[in-house]
Amino acid sequence: MKNYTWLVAVMCAPVLFACSEQTSEINAESSAVQIDATNTEVTDASSRIASGVDYHSFSNPSDIKVTHLSLNLSADFDSKQLKGDVTLDFTRSKPTNNTLVLDTRGLDIASVSVDGANVPFRLGERDIDLGTPLHITLPEAANQVTVAYSTSPEASGVQWLTPAQTAGKQHPFLFTQAQAVHARSFIPLQDSPQVRVTYDATIKTPPSLLAVMSASNDPNTPRDGEYSFTMPQPIPSYLIALAIGDLQFKAMGARTGVYAEPALLESAAKEFEDTEAMLEVTEKTYGPYQWDRYDLLILPPSFPFGGMENPRLSFITPTVIAGDKSLVSLIAHELAHSWSGNTVTNATWRDLWLNEGFTTYLTYRIMEMVYGNDRFKKEAVLGYQDLQNDVAALEDNDEILAIDLRGRNPDDVFSNIPYEKGALFLRELEHRIGRDNFDAFLMQYFKDFAFKSITTDTFIAYLDKTLLAQYPNKLDRMRIQAWIFQSGIPKDAPVPESNAFDIIDNTRAAWLRGDVMAKDIDTQAWTVHEWLYFLNNLPVALSDVQLAALDNAFALTASKNNEIAHSWLMIAVQNEYKPAYERLYSYLVSIGRNKLVKPLYRELSKTKEGKAFAKKAFDEAKPSYHPLTVRANEGFVN
Ligand code: BES
Ligand code: ZN
DSSP: OEEEEEEEOOOOOSOSSOOOOSSEEEEEEESSOOOOTTTTOOOOSSTTSOTTOOTTOOOOTTTEEEEEEEEEEEEETTTTEEEEEEEEEEEESSTTOOEEEEEESSOEEEEEEETTEEOOEEEOOOBTTTBEEEEEEOOTTOOEEEEEEEOOTTOTTEEEEOGGGSSSSSSOEEEEOOTTTTGGGTSOBOOOTTOEEEEEEEEEOOTTOEEEESSOOOTTOOOSSEEEEEEEEEEEGGGOOEEEESOEEEEOSSSEEEEEOHHHHHHHHHHTTTHHHHHHHHHHHHOOOOSSOEEEEEOOTTOSSSEEOOTTEEEEOGGGOOSSSTTTHHHHHHHHTTTBTTTEEESSGGGHHHHHHHHHHHHHHHHHHHHOHHHHHHHHHHHHHHHHHHHHHSOGGGGOSSOOOTTSOGGGGOOSIIIIIHHHHHHHHHHHHOHHHHHHHHHHHHHHTTTEEEOHHHHHHHHHHTHHHHOTTTOOHHHHHHHHHSSSOOTTOOOOOOGGGHHHHHHHHHHHHTSSOGGGSOOTTOOHHHHHHHHHTSOSOOOHHHHHHHHHHHOOTTOOOHHHHHHHHHHHHHTTOGGGHHHHHHHHHHOOOHHHHHHHHHHHTTSHHHHHHHHHHHHHHTTTSOHHHHHHHHHHHO
16 A cells, blocks of 8 residues: 655635635545646646635644544533534644634534633634634644534524424424534534544433434434444544434344334335345445445435435435335435545535535446346436536536535535536446446545545546546547536537337327327326426426316326425426415425425516415425525525
8 A cells, every 4th residue: 555645736815715725635545546746737627726725614624633523412402502512633734733723603612621721712703604713722732622612503504393393293303414514503623525533422312312423323222311422434524413303223234224203214114125235236336335334314304405425324305205115216325425425525515526426426326236227227317307407507607517616605506517417427437438447447446535535636637547548549638627627518428318218208299299188198107207207398388278187187286206296396386287286385384305395486486476475385384494495495485
């Protein structure tokens, strides 16, 4: 094993936000390739962005780097606060560096101490998106500091739910969601994905509840209101996660299981029973799973995402428990992050596509290995259509994989680009060099950069040394630059084969021409994928008669599949199809997953009447919505 350090060129040029790094040292260990320090001149369409600089953290890891956290928190459900302290271990790049800067957001800092003695600290100016830097003056030779604090009841990364907002209605619930920049709202820390820490934690809860974390969870731990955790692998802060509730555990396989409220436990374990098989095929193709167990946690419906890849314990929306495993690609996705994201991590939010694009590519491959080529082809077409829709709708700059996020809140820039465009880029590489060769490349990539945080430029330099050198006649550097630094989809990019849906296209066309009545269409064999493809490709304008014919034949308004319901409700709003509005209302007030509700709010907000309807639903739902969902949608109703 060879050890080397790659110095990324950094200037803290006129930046809009913070600039966390003076020089960013991205350490890579590799057996296969060597990257030398002269190879840092990776050009970039917008050369003023300093590669490796985290514009979304105030912290200064190049001066002092935190390496371990020891958390000690109690959850107070009455005041909606986490209270306690965190002890941070750190190393200094120079012994004279004595100011540690941490990120905070809405935290009440009670004291900062070293070995029990208070040390000076000061909170800097608050930034609306990034929070408030905490400057700590350290005594000489100290390598540990303790911050006593409590969180705000409005912490952006914590949602406190009342019993009424849970499935069981008896007990309260709490969950955190740290990605991208919300860990700082519940722990003062260096909230940058290029800082990796190990952690341990003691969490106190009301005795009837169970706490789980993105760490070692013991399914047999006594339920006594005090729980201990360790995370021995170094992880970035956005993967620190906690949930507390009336949770029970059910094993699904040797290394996999599910935590859920009792009412959902059986259905979740059944729905996701293939998780162990997913884990096995992924290991076989991309190398060993590095995180010991892989469990799922089913959250209440207000969880703002589909899933979140918290290590060892992915957090999952209950909206994918469809009864027929039709939406389990989400599990494959969160599992895949154990390789792309949790093992090899994006160094800054600009590099998010390294997490999400690789993960989306892996997801398709896992789905193909577990469920076959037919399912893969259908999901690839649907994903490609999502990408095309975004490319049509987004501004040019937002279609770039290595996106410029300076001055922007990463929460506001969520799209299919890092996901589907990133995956398509990797699929092109696969097609050009062959599947086996590309699999071998990825396996080596996960090994070479294991437990490292890397930039887009590091990845390009790695491609230079590996695939571009090995396959000079098949790959082309300019083409790779175009994928990463230009808008849109490059000409001649791979297009998923769509013959899987030819029958659906023909059926839809026949129905639109009036050649066949809705009730005579044979949909027996249609899965969710056929339905989504059928609905998503209808013309925007449809008559009430047409919509009623579809609804009467297929009970779409009553669909229990949340994705089908979403597509149908979008059509209903676009055409003001009123028979679906009662369902629309209950959908909006019972689901907080932003991807499902935001397009509906956006569409409703286009008419005066629609906006009034949206406002009514939003106002009712708001107490149950997560802060992220509130923020993403309040603009549509006000
Ligand atoms: N890590 C993401 C969620 C995320 C991304 C949170 C960026 C904050 C900032 C997670 O893995 C994800 O991609 N979830 C998707 C799943 C889908 C693509 C299968 C979601 O929630 O919709
Ligand atoms: Zn993801």
